[in-house]
Amino acid sequence: MPSPKVPIIENPRRILALSAKTESLLLLLKDLTGETPQLIDGSVAGLSHVLKLRTAYYEADVPVWLDVLPEEGGAREWGDAFCEVEAGEVVRAVGAWVWVFEAGECEDDVRDVLRAIRRVILNADEGWEGTLLAVSVGKLVKGVEWEDLCAEEGFEFVDSKASGKDEYGEERGIARVRSALEVTAWDDDDDDDGGRFEEEGDGVRGVFAPETDEMERALGALGLRDEEAPGEVDEQDVAELEMLMARLQAAKDTAAGMPDAERRRFAARAVEGLLRDLEI
Structure with a gap:
Protein backbone atom coordinates (compact mmCIF):
# COMPACT_ATOMS: atom_id res chain seq x y z
CA MET A 1 0.00 0.00 0.00
CA VAL A 183 9.62 22.03 13.93
CA THR A 184 8.79 25.66 13.15
CA ALA A 185 5.20 26.35 12.05
CA TRP A 186 5.69 27.55 8.48
CA ASP A 187 2.07 27.57 7.34
CA ASP A 188 0.21 30.74 8.30
CA ASP A 189 -3.08 28.85 8.12
CA ASP A 190 -1.98 26.20 10.62
CA ASP A 191 -3.65 26.94 13.95
CA ASP A 192 -2.64 23.71 15.62
CA ASP A 193 -0.01 25.47 17.71
CA GLY A 194 -2.27 28.34 18.73
CA GLY A 195 -2.89 26.99 22.22
CA ARG A 196 0.37 25.19 22.86
CA PHE A 197 1.17 27.26 25.91
CA GLU A 198 -2.12 26.22 27.52
CA GLU A 199 -0.95 22.62 27.80
CA GLU A 200 -0.42 21.22 31.28
CA GLY A 201 1.82 18.47 32.61
CA ASP A 202 4.85 17.98 30.38
CA GLY A 203 3.76 20.64 27.89
CA VAL A 204 5.56 23.96 27.53
CA ARG A 205 3.50 25.54 30.27
CA GLY A 206 4.29 22.63 32.57
CA VAL A 207 8.01 22.96 31.86
CA PHE A 208 7.98 26.68 32.65
CA ALA A 209 5.59 26.45 35.63
CA PRO A 210 8.23 26.31 38.44
CA GLU A 211 10.23 29.14 36.91
CA THR A 212 7.09 31.21 36.28
CA ASP A 213 6.04 30.73 39.91
CA GLU A 214 9.46 31.98 40.99
CA MET A 215 9.02 34.98 38.70
CA GLU A 216 5.65 35.71 40.33
CA ARG A 217 7.25 35.68 43.77
CA ALA A 218 9.92 38.07 42.54
CA LEU A 219 7.29 40.43 41.18
CA GLY A 220 5.48 40.31 44.49
CA ALA A 221 8.69 41.34 46.24
CA LEU A 222 8.85 44.34 43.94
CA GLY A 223 5.23 45.27 44.63
CA LEU A 224 4.27 44.63 41.00
CA ARG A 225 1.55 42.01 41.43
CA ASP A 226 -1.92 42.54 40.00
CA GLU A 227 -3.50 43.44 43.33
CA GLU A 228 -1.33 46.54 43.70
CA ALA A 229 -3.17 49.79 43.03
CA PRO A 230 -2.06 51.48 39.77
CA GLY A 231 -1.09 54.62 41.60
CA GLU A 232 1.40 52.75 43.74
CA VAL A 233 3.46 51.44 40.82
CA ASP A 234 6.22 53.45 39.18
CA GLU A 235 5.68 53.80 35.40
CA GLN A 236 9.30 52.89 34.68
CA ASP A 237 8.91 49.71 36.72
CA VAL A 238 5.82 48.79 34.69
CA ALA A 239 7.68 49.35 31.41
CA GLU A 240 10.57 47.19 32.59
CA LEU A 241 8.14 44.51 33.76
CA GLU A 242 6.42 44.42 30.38
CA MET A 243 9.78 43.96 28.66
CA LEU A 244 10.76 41.14 31.04
CA MET A 245 7.45 39.33 30.53
CA ALA A 246 7.86 39.69 26.76
CA ARG A 247 11.27 38.05 27.07
CA LEU A 248 9.72 35.22 29.11
CA GLN A 249 7.14 34.66 26.36
CA ALA A 250 9.93 34.69 23.76
CA ALA A 251 11.75 32.01 25.74
CA LYS A 252 8.56 29.91 25.76
CA ASP A 253 8.27 30.32 21.98
CA THR A 254 11.84 29.15 21.49
CA ALA A 255 11.54 26.22 23.93
CA ALA A 256 8.44 24.86 22.19
CA GLY A 257 10.50 23.13 19.51
CA MET A 258 13.10 21.61 21.83
CA PRO A 259 13.35 18.06 23.20
CA ASP A 260 12.11 17.76 26.80
CA ALA A 261 15.50 17.64 28.54
CA GLU A 262 16.89 20.59 26.63
CA ARG A 263 13.64 22.51 27.06
CA ARG A 264 13.83 22.21 30.85
CA ARG A 265 17.43 23.40 30.95
CA PHE A 266 16.58 26.27 28.62
CA ALA A 267 13.61 27.30 30.79
CA ALA A 268 15.70 27.39 33.94
CA ARG A 269 18.45 29.46 32.30
CA ALA A 270 15.98 31.89 30.75
CA VAL A 271 14.13 32.69 33.97
CA GLU A 272 17.38 32.81 35.95
CA GLY A 273 18.54 35.56 33.62
CA LEU A 274 15.29 37.47 34.01
CA LEU A 275 15.49 37.27 37.78
CA ARG A 276 19.08 38.48 37.65
CA ASP A 277 17.92 41.52 35.67
CA LEU A 278 15.32 42.14 38.37
CA GLU A 279 18.17 41.95 40.93
CA ILE A 280 16.21 39.49 43.07
Whole structure:
Protein backbone atom coordinates (compact mmCIF):
# COMPACT_ATOMS: atom_id res chain seq x y z
CA MET A 1 0.00 0.00 0.00
CA PRO A 2 1.54 3.36 -0.97
CA SER A 3 2.40 5.73 1.85
CA PRO A 4 0.24 8.88 2.28
CA LYS A 5 1.43 11.89 0.34
CA VAL A 6 3.24 14.43 2.48
CA PRO A 7 1.52 17.87 2.41
CA ILE A 8 3.41 20.60 0.61
CA ILE A 9 3.41 24.07 2.15
CA GLU A 10 3.09 26.28 -0.90
CA ASN A 11 3.74 29.69 0.63
CA PRO A 12 5.68 29.19 3.87
CA ARG A 13 6.65 31.90 6.29
CA ARG A 14 10.21 33.16 5.87
CA ILE A 15 13.53 32.82 7.66
CA LEU A 16 15.35 36.08 8.25
CA ALA A 17 19.07 35.47 8.73
CA LEU A 18 21.01 38.44 10.03
CA SER A 19 24.70 39.00 10.68
CA ALA A 20 27.28 41.72 11.05
CA LYS A 21 29.32 40.15 8.24
CA THR A 22 28.46 38.66 4.87
CA GLU A 23 31.13 36.00 5.39
CA SER A 24 29.39 34.67 8.50
CA LEU A 25 26.10 34.25 6.66
CA LEU A 26 27.82 32.47 3.78
CA LEU A 27 29.43 30.00 6.18
CA LEU A 28 26.09 29.10 7.73
CA LEU A 29 24.25 28.88 4.40
CA LYS A 30 26.91 26.61 2.94
CA ASP A 31 26.70 24.23 5.90
CA LEU A 32 22.91 24.34 6.10
CA THR A 33 21.91 24.22 2.43
CA GLY A 34 25.06 23.17 0.59
CA GLU A 35 24.92 26.32 -1.52
CA THR A 36 25.49 30.05 -1.29
CA PRO A 37 23.83 32.86 -3.25
CA GLN A 38 25.53 35.01 -5.85
CA LEU A 39 26.74 38.18 -4.15
CA ILE A 40 25.80 41.67 -5.28
CA ASP A 41 28.56 44.22 -4.76
CA GLY A 42 30.23 41.78 -2.38
CA SER A 43 27.27 41.55 0.01
CA VAL A 44 24.27 39.30 0.65
CA ALA A 45 22.18 42.13 2.12
CA GLY A 46 18.74 42.12 0.53
CA LEU A 47 19.23 38.75 -1.19
CA SER A 48 17.10 35.64 -0.76
CA HIS A 49 18.10 31.99 -0.53
CA VAL A 50 16.10 28.77 -0.13
CA LEU A 51 16.16 26.09 2.56
CA LYS A 52 14.53 22.84 1.43
CA LEU A 53 12.83 21.11 4.36
CA ARG A 54 11.60 17.55 3.89
CA THR A 55 10.06 15.87 6.94
CA ALA A 56 7.62 13.03 7.57
CA TYR A 57 4.89 15.62 8.04
CA TYR A 58 5.42 18.26 5.37
CA GLU A 59 7.63 19.57 2.57
CA ALA A 60 8.53 23.22 2.13
CA ASP A 61 10.98 25.36 0.21
CA VAL A 62 11.45 28.08 2.82
CA PRO A 63 12.75 31.43 1.55
CA VAL A 64 15.69 32.73 3.57
CA TRP A 65 15.90 36.51 3.59
CA LEU A 66 19.43 37.75 4.20
CA ASP A 67 20.47 40.97 5.85
CA VAL A 68 23.63 42.56 7.23
CA LEU A 69 23.85 45.13 10.00
CA PRO A 70 24.85 48.62 8.82
CA GLU A 71 28.48 49.48 9.52
CA GLU A 72 27.42 52.68 11.25
CA GLY A 73 24.65 52.53 13.80
CA GLY A 74 24.74 48.75 14.06
CA ALA A 75 21.87 47.01 15.84
CA ARG A 76 20.12 50.21 16.90
CA GLU A 77 19.95 51.66 13.37
CA TRP A 78 18.89 48.30 11.92
CA GLY A 79 16.18 47.96 14.57
CA ASP A 80 14.89 51.49 14.00
CA ALA A 81 14.55 50.82 10.28
CA PHE A 82 12.64 47.57 10.83
CA CYS A 83 10.31 49.27 13.32
CA GLU A 84 9.04 51.61 10.61
CA VAL A 85 5.39 51.06 9.68
CA GLU A 86 6.19 49.94 6.14
CA ALA A 87 8.44 47.15 7.48
CA GLY A 88 5.64 45.62 9.57
CA GLU A 89 4.36 43.35 6.80
CA VAL A 90 7.87 41.99 6.21
CA VAL A 91 8.41 41.27 9.91
CA ARG A 92 5.04 39.51 10.25
CA ALA A 93 5.93 37.19 7.36
CA VAL A 94 8.94 35.80 9.24
CA GLY A 95 8.63 32.47 11.05
CA ALA A 96 12.24 32.17 12.23
CA TRP A 97 14.94 34.70 13.05
CA VAL A 98 18.56 33.56 12.93
CA TRP A 99 21.35 35.78 14.23
CA VAL A 100 24.69 34.55 12.90
CA PHE A 101 27.82 35.78 14.63
CA GLU A 102 31.49 35.01 14.97
CA ALA A 103 32.33 33.29 18.23
CA GLY A 104 34.85 35.98 19.15
CA GLU A 105 32.36 38.86 19.01
CA CYS A 106 31.79 41.07 22.05
CA GLU A 107 29.11 39.79 24.41
CA ASP A 108 27.47 43.21 24.68
CA ASP A 109 27.29 43.53 20.90
CA VAL A 110 25.55 40.16 20.58
CA ARG A 111 23.14 41.04 23.37
CA ASP A 112 22.31 44.35 21.67
CA VAL A 113 21.42 42.57 18.43
CA LEU A 114 19.22 39.98 20.14
CA ARG A 115 17.35 42.75 21.92
CA ALA A 116 16.99 44.69 18.68
CA ILE A 117 15.42 41.66 17.01
CA ARG A 118 12.99 41.22 19.90
CA ARG A 119 12.09 44.91 19.71
CA VAL A 120 11.37 44.61 15.99
CA ILE A 121 9.18 41.54 16.50
CA LEU A 122 7.17 43.03 19.37
CA ASN A 123 6.70 46.28 17.49
CA ALA A 124 5.12 44.44 14.55
CA ASP A 125 3.24 41.66 16.35
CA GLU A 126 3.10 41.20 20.13
CA GLY A 127 1.57 37.77 19.66
CA TRP A 128 4.27 36.52 17.28
CA GLU A 129 5.22 32.85 17.55
CA GLY A 130 8.21 31.31 15.87
CA THR A 131 11.83 30.25 16.25
CA LEU A 132 14.69 32.40 17.57
CA LEU A 133 18.22 31.10 17.03
CA ALA A 134 21.64 32.59 17.70
CA VAL A 135 24.24 30.62 15.75
CA SER A 136 27.98 31.03 16.15
CA VAL A 137 30.45 30.34 13.35
CA GLY A 138 34.14 29.78 13.96
CA LYS A 139 35.92 28.54 17.05
CA LEU A 140 34.28 29.47 20.34
CA VAL A 141 36.18 31.60 22.82
CA LYS A 142 36.36 29.97 26.24
CA GLY A 143 34.96 31.79 29.23
CA VAL A 144 31.78 33.12 27.61
CA GLU A 145 28.49 31.48 28.62
CA TRP A 146 26.79 31.94 25.28
CA GLU A 147 23.91 29.59 26.10
CA ASP A 148 22.98 31.60 29.17
CA LEU A 149 23.37 34.96 27.43
CA CYS A 150 21.16 33.94 24.50
CA ALA A 151 18.57 32.20 26.68
CA GLU A 152 18.15 35.37 28.74
CA GLU A 153 17.02 37.12 25.54
CA GLY A 154 14.74 34.28 24.44
CA PHE A 155 17.11 32.78 21.85
CA GLU A 156 18.47 29.27 21.58
CA PHE A 157 22.25 29.25 21.13
CA VAL A 158 23.80 26.82 18.68
CA ASP A 159 27.52 26.31 18.06
CA SER A 160 27.57 25.52 14.34
CA LYS A 161 30.93 23.79 14.63
CA ALA A 162 29.76 21.29 17.23
CA SER A 163 28.97 17.77 16.07
CA GLY A 164 27.40 14.56 17.29
CA LYS A 165 25.06 14.61 20.25
CA ASP A 166 25.24 16.10 23.73
CA GLU A 167 24.98 14.22 27.02
CA TYR A 168 21.19 14.16 26.65
CA GLY A 169 21.34 12.53 23.23
CA GLU A 170 20.29 15.71 21.44
CA GLU A 171 21.69 16.87 18.10
CA ARG A 172 24.37 19.54 18.08
CA GLY A 173 25.74 21.95 15.50
CA ILE A 174 24.13 22.38 12.08
CA ALA A 175 21.96 19.32 12.70
CA ARG A 176 20.41 21.17 15.65
CA VAL A 177 19.81 24.29 13.53
CA ARG A 178 18.00 22.20 10.94
CA SER A 179 15.92 20.29 13.49
CA ALA A 180 14.88 23.53 15.20
CA LEU A 181 13.76 24.93 11.84
CA GLU A 182 11.96 21.71 10.93
CA VAL A 183 9.62 22.03 13.93
CA THR A 184 8.79 25.66 13.15
CA ALA A 185 5.20 26.35 12.05
CA TRP A 186 5.69 27.55 8.48
CA ASP A 187 2.07 27.57 7.34
CA ASP A 188 0.21 30.74 8.30
CA ASP A 189 -3.08 28.85 8.12
CA ASP A 190 -1.98 26.20 10.62
CA ASP A 191 -3.65 26.94 13.95
CA ASP A 192 -2.64 23.71 15.62
CA ASP A 193 -0.01 25.47 17.71
CA GLY A 194 -2.27 28.34 18.73
CA GLY A 195 -2.89 26.99 22.22
CA ARG A 196 0.37 25.19 22.86
CA PHE A 197 1.17 27.26 25.91
CA GLU A 198 -2.12 26.22 27.52
CA GLU A 199 -0.95 22.62 27.80
CA GLU A 200 -0.42 21.22 31.28
CA GLY A 201 1.82 18.47 32.61
CA ASP A 202 4.85 17.98 30.38
CA GLY A 203 3.76 20.64 27.89
CA VAL A 204 5.56 23.96 27.53
CA ARG A 205 3.50 25.54 30.27
CA GLY A 206 4.29 22.63 32.57
CA VAL A 207 8.01 22.96 31.86
CA PHE A 208 7.98 26.68 32.65
CA ALA A 209 5.59 26.45 35.63
CA PRO A 210 8.23 26.31 38.44
CA GLU A 211 10.23 29.14 36.91
CA THR A 212 7.09 31.21 36.28
CA ASP A 213 6.04 30.73 39.91
CA GLU A 214 9.46 31.98 40.99
CA MET A 215 9.02 34.98 38.70
CA GLU A 216 5.65 35.71 40.33
CA ARG A 217 7.25 35.68 43.77
CA ALA A 218 9.92 38.07 42.54
CA LEU A 219 7.29 40.43 41.18
CA GLY A 220 5.48 40.31 44.49
CA ALA A 221 8.69 41.34 46.24
CA LEU A 222 8.85 44.34 43.94
CA GLY A 223 5.23 45.27 44.63
CA LEU A 224 4.27 44.63 41.00
CA ARG A 225 1.55 42.01 41.43
CA ASP A 226 -1.92 42.54 40.00
CA GLU A 227 -3.50 43.44 43.33
CA GLU A 228 -1.33 46.54 43.70
CA ALA A 229 -3.17 49.79 43.03
CA PRO A 230 -2.06 51.48 39.77
CA GLY A 231 -1.09 54.62 41.60
CA GLU A 232 1.40 52.75 43.74
CA VAL A 233 3.46 51.44 40.82
CA ASP A 234 6.22 53.45 39.18
CA GLU A 235 5.68 53.80 35.40
CA GLN A 236 9.30 52.89 34.68
CA ASP A 237 8.91 49.71 36.72
CA VAL A 238 5.82 48.79 34.69
CA ALA A 239 7.68 49.35 31.41
CA GLU A 240 10.57 47.19 32.59
CA LEU A 241 8.14 44.51 33.76
CA GLU A 242 6.42 44.42 30.38
CA MET A 243 9.78 43.96 28.66
CA LEU A 244 10.76 41.14 31.04
CA MET A 245 7.45 39.33 30.53
CA ALA A 246 7.86 39.69 26.76
CA ARG A 247 11.27 38.05 27.07
CA LEU A 248 9.72 35.22 29.11
CA GLN A 249 7.14 34.66 26.36
CA ALA A 250 9.93 34.69 23.76
CA ALA A 251 11.75 32.01 25.74
CA LYS A 252 8.56 29.91 25.76
CA ASP A 253 8.27 30.32 21.98
CA THR A 254 11.84 29.15 21.49
CA ALA A 255 11.54 26.22 23.93
CA ALA A 256 8.44 24.86 22.19
CA GLY A 257 10.50 23.13 19.51
CA MET A 258 13.10 21.61 21.83
CA PRO A 259 13.35 18.06 23.20
CA ASP A 260 12.11 17.76 26.80
CA ALA A 261 15.50 17.64 28.54
CA GLU A 262 16.89 20.59 26.63
CA ARG A 263 13.64 22.51 27.06
CA ARG A 264 13.83 22.21 30.85
CA ARG A 265 17.43 23.40 30.95
CA PHE A 266 16.58 26.27 28.62
CA ALA A 267 13.61 27.30 30.79
CA ALA A 268 15.70 27.39 33.94
CA ARG A 269 18.45 29.46 32.30
CA ALA A 270 15.98 31.89 30.75
CA VAL A 271 14.13 32.69 33.97
CA GLU A 272 17.38 32.81 35.95
CA GLY A 273 18.54 35.56 33.62
CA LEU A 274 15.29 37.47 34.01
CA LEU A 275 15.49 37.27 37.78
CA ARG A 276 19.08 38.48 37.65
CA ASP A 277 17.92 41.52 35.67
CA LEU A 278 15.32 42.14 38.37
CA GLU A 279 18.17 41.95 40.93
CA ILE A 280 16.21 39.49 43.07
